[in-house]
Amino acid sequence: MTTMKQIAKELGVSVSSVSLVLNNRDHGRIKPAKAKQIRQTAERLGYQPNPLARSLRTSKTGLLGFISEDVATTPFAGGIIQGAQDAARASGYIMLTVNAKGAAEEEEDVAALRRYGVDGFLYAKMYNRVTTIPDYLRGSPIVLVDATDADGVSPSVEPDEYLIGVDATNALIRAGAKRIAYIGCQDPLIAQRERSRGYRQALKDAGIPILDSMMIKVGDNERALRDVERLFDDEHPDGFFCFNDARAWYVYESAARRGLTVGRDISVVGVDNHLVLAQTMTPRLSTVALPHYEMGYWAVSQLVSNIRHEHINMNDMPETLASLPPLGGPYPAKIHCPLIYKESLVGGETD
Incomplete structure (x- = not known):
């Protein structure tokens, strides 16, 4: 198994530099060219992080909880989950998804996710709405998806x-x-x-x-x-x-x-x-x-940024139909939705 020490030795850099890069904490600390070289070398040598060791070192599990209200079971918004999963994977996280029916079931699901030690929550709603975050979700990093926090405190994302x-x-x-x-x-x-x-x-x-x-x-x-x-x-x-x-x-x-x-x-x-x-x-x-996919991707990126208290680089995200707003507010972040031209417009263009 390749270690950080082996990567550092091959490149002639310190182990701490390798650690900063491979733990995505290099922004503003390691020159981008050097960080890229470290990541490429780690990939070439087959480096795999040890999630248990990382959780013991950082008190973080690398798990995110996705709480949805019918989102997980509808074809309309399945892209939210796909976008969230892709962003979680890009940041080294695994996402646990539950679909709750009613407040009582939702509270039980949140309690179960807390027992797994999730580092933060996505709270997704069907149809864009103003939502009051329940007390059992407070106290952890949280980002709302397709919804706006009624108290105006938590980050959120929605279509424009x-x-x-x-x-x-x-x-x-x-x-x-x-x-x-x-x-x-x-x-x-x-x-x-x-x-x-x-x-x-x-x-x-x-x-x-x-x-x-x-x-x-x-x-x-x-x-x-x-x-x-x-x-x-x-x-x-x-x-x-x-x-x-x-x-x-x-x-x-x-x-x-x-x-x-x-x-x-x-x-x-x-x-x-x-x-x-x-x-x-x-x-x-x-x-x-x-922008279902885009909302899911943005929400996880914002959540991870809040958990780590650092900037998340989204330059390497997959190509999407809609561009993403910047992380860090103002909230709700609004995504400008693309119009797909087909044949229903008189004399209009088509895709």
């Missing part, structure tokens, strides 16, 4: 919901739409409020009248389809910004019933980049991709 509305509406405007409708959500979510605010702002900036009659909130049933059909008949929109890809289906169905073709007669933009809906609707749906 406002810019989703701005970008989607601007895409419709560039496609030539003049009467742009918003098919919203009935639930009082941050996403609903901010996306509709971005929609209004984009219309205002373009000099297009903002009409309450062009904005509706629908659920996910037959009544929703009837509401969208009524909007078609009463207001005759030529562009539709939909709260999500699922609601865009009502627009496609209503258009087909009226002999209209999406991408030729009307333009449509959704949100989610749903792997089934956005790819299988005909024509394919232009949509804003939510």
